[in-house]
Amino acid sequence: MSTFSIRDLPKTNTFTQKLPPDPQYPTPASSHKEERSKLGPRLVREAAYTYVRPDGFEKSELVGVSATALKDLAIDPSTIESEDFKDTVAGRKIITLDNGTEPKDDAIYPWAQCYGGYQFGQWAGQLGDGRAISLFETTNPETKVRYELQLKGAGKTPYSRFADGRAVVRSSIREFVVSEALNALRIPTTRALSLTLAPQARVRRETMEPGAIVARFAQSWLRIGTFDLPRSRGDRDTIRKLADYAAEEVFGGWDKLPGKIDSNDTTPSTGVPKDELQGEAEHQQNRYTRLYREIVRRNAKMVAYWQAYAFTNGVLNTDNTSIMGLSIDFGPFAFLDNFDPNYTPNHDDHMLRYAYKNQPSIIWWNLVRLGESLGELIGSGDRCDEEEFVKEGVRKDWADELVKRAETLIEATGEEYKAVFMAEYKRLMSARLGLKQCKEGDFENLYSELLDTLEALELDFNHTFRKLSYISTDQIDSEEKRKEVAGTFFHHDGLGSLAGSEADARQRIANWLAAYRTRVLEDWADSPEEERFAAMRSVNPKFVPRSWVLDEIIERVEKKGEREVLGRVTKMALNPFEEKWDGDAEEEKRWCGDVPRYQRAMQCSCSS
Ligand code: AMP
Ligand code: MG
Numbered sequence: 001m002s003t004f005s006i007r008d009l010p011k012t013n014t015f016t017q018k019l020p021p022d023p024q025y026p027t028p029a030s031s032h033k034e035e036r037s038k039l040g041p042r043l044v045r046e047a048a049y050t051y052v053r054p055d056g057f058e059k060s061e062l063v064g065v066s067a068t069a070l071k072d073l074a075i076d077p078s079t080i081e082s083e084d085f086k087d088t089v090a091g092r093k094i095i096t097l098d099n100g101t102e103p104k105d106d107a108i109y110p111w112a113q114c115y116g117g118y119q120f121g122q123w124a125g126q127l128g129d130g131r132a133i134s135l136f137e138t139t140n141p142e143t144k145v146r147y148e149l150q151l152k153g154a155g156k157t158p159y160s161r162f163a164d165g166r167a168v169v170r171s172s173i174r175e176f177v178v179s180e181a182l183n184a185l186r187i188p189t190t191r192a193l194s195l196t197l198a199p200q201a202r203v204r205r206e207t208m209e210p211g212a213i214v215a216r217f218a219q220s221w222l223r224i225g226t227f228d229l230p231r232s233r234g235d236r237d238t239i240r241k242l243a244d245y246a247a248e249e250v251f252g253g254w255d256k257l258p259g260k261i262d263s264n265d266t267t268p269s270t271g272v273p274k275d276e277l278q279g280e281a282e283h284q285q286n287r288y289t290r291l292y293r294e295i296v297r298r299n300a301k302m303v304a305y306w307q308a309y310a311f312t313n314g315v316l317n318t319d320n321t322s323i324m325g326l327s328i329d330f331g332p333f334a335f336l337d338n339f340d341p342n343y344t345p346n347h348d349d350h351m352l353r354y355a356y357k358n359q360p361s362i363i364w365w366n367l368v369r370l371g372e373s374l375g376e377l378i379g380s381g382d383r384c385d386e387e388e389f390v391k392e393g394v395r396k397d398w399a400d401e402l403v404k405r406a407e408t409l410i411e412a413t414g415e416e417y418k419a420v421f422m423a424e425y426k427r428l429m430s431a432r433l434g435l436k437q438c439k440e441g442d443f444e445n446l447y448s449e450l451l452d453t454l455e456a457l458e459l460d461f462n463h464t465f466r467k468l469s470y471i472s473t474d475q476i477d478s479e480e481k482r483k484e485v486a487g488t489f490f491h492h493d494g495l496g497s498l499a500g501s502e503a504d505a506r507q508r509i510a511n512w513l514a515a516y517r518t519r520v521l522e523d524w525a526d527s528p529e530e531e532r533f534a535a536m537r538s539v540n541p542k543f544v545p546r547s548w549v550l551d552e553i554i555e556r557v558e559k560k561g562e563r564e565v566l567g568r569v570t571k572m573a574l575n576p577f578e579e580k581w582d583g584d585a586e587e588e589k590r591w592c593g594d595v596p597r598y599q600r601a602m603q604c605s606c607s608s
Helices: 014-018 028-033 067-073 083-089 169-184 224-232 236-250 279-283 287-309 356-373 375-379 381-385 387-392 396-433 442-457 461-468 479-489 502-523 529-537 547-559 564-574 585-592
Strands: 049-051 061-065 111-113 116-119 122-126 132-139 146-152 191-204 208-218
Touching: 014 049, 014 132, 014 236, 028 049, 061 067, 061 083, 061 564, 067 146, 067 169, 067 191, 067 564, 083 191, 083 208, 116 224, 122 224, 169 191, 169 208, 169 547, 169 564, 224 236, 224 356, 236 287, 236 375, 287 356, 287 375, 287 396, 356 375, 356 396, 375 396, 381 387, 381 396, 396 442, 396 461, 396 529, 442 461, 442 502, 461 479, 461 529, 479 502, 547 564, 564 585
Parallel strands: none
Antiparallel strands: 049 111, 061 191, 111 132, 116 122, 132 146, 146 208, 191 208
């Protein structure tokens, strides 16, 4: 496989070439010549982005690089010590610019995206990349996947509003590690290439803190909020341009989007009940409807993963919901420790709007906002390309018909969302339990009962699945043995105070193990047990970056000046299914073991 230095990496700027720039700085040169402080903050209309150069730290230290990210981006690992690499990911150098010359109109020049969003259910107006600046796109020649590389924390943009455009060390460590951890767990996510610290920089939060920059990348950074903003301004043109861009450039062409929902087809792939789509609406599923459905389906799959791995984003505003169905914008996220559906990692979310159990319905709430932004295009049916509609919008005499069609289609897509979510959730839970299929009754008897048990007995969610991946059917073939094995799932310091008596707890787990054993024997009758163990251990991680582990690392890096610890945790995050990582054996054991009692279910503030 051919790999490149960051300078030689093949680069493009499709986003800035195809989408409308900020009218005040329509070319790279117009922004480049301007004093940086004059670019903003301000309101930006009829635009998808503003050209803006990074304002990196003078002095910085590259402390983390993801080996998997290098591979996915086709960057040669032997080039990461170069000045080019370090200066680029620290925002000190624009690698696509010939020094001293004025950038041409089609130059690959850094930009910040314009978007808005609903925050905690309220319309928040223009937000945008307030501290993220994209540098370029690059396509891996082997996989043909195109990524947009961006820096988080490299200075103010026109979208910074009242804030400083910076990021602090603690939140940058968290984002760097979790992006790559989620990816290794196969959970759709934006990615992280590198972590750069600026220990001397002073960034004001509740106290003064050192600064940092994460170089992150994704196939697209478009969010639902990207569509919310032009909708709030009645800017039909920009919505249509963004939708066309999403279909053609992000999803690879209109022909790659899902086919029409056939109302005669009630297979699980669409799962749409027959009478959801009737008559006209069914025939008038135009390409924008298919685009909407693609976005919905991807988000359904993403949130199914979150639920199956007990990941909580913590701030699911529409600006933090990707149209590609990627986990995006890592603030007060967390993996659950003990299973508690009401848990939220967000200290300020008193209403529990973004609690674990609410994630599937919140993502749908956000997708309905997108449905509203795309509503006119979806509802226009076969007329979506008529000149009059494109130029002037909906004529009064067919407005009712359009609205009705849009509503019907969005509602039907809601059914599709549920069906895709359910199918994906069942697939993942079956795999985590080591079952080959989800049979009638499994959902109630195995999944729900397990979750209820974990909740009632205050047991660790992800550890339970890993522990199950070592238990043979022989070890649980009698009631006595099952009660004995039940203790494996307890915390080392015993049951929590609300969990009831130990005898009852053992009995409850034993009952579940009996039902579980029956199903395992059904699915694996003729296979050696090692095969099932291997399958289970390849989907049930030994290591996930829990909040308490991240806190320890932050403390050690920020306060004690340690650096190697980042390399060790990154290796674990990149290879979560391994047994060991050949780092520090004591540390590995601790981080994969019981969460210390007083560090369970921690919460963070939104400040980052
Ligand atoms: P978030 O809560 O991280 O999704 O951020 C919401 C909005 O605030 C986005 O538009 C961010 O770009 C912006 N933002 C957050 N922190 C900062 C900061 N330190 N400087 C500038 N903009 C910020
Ligand atoms: Mg955000």
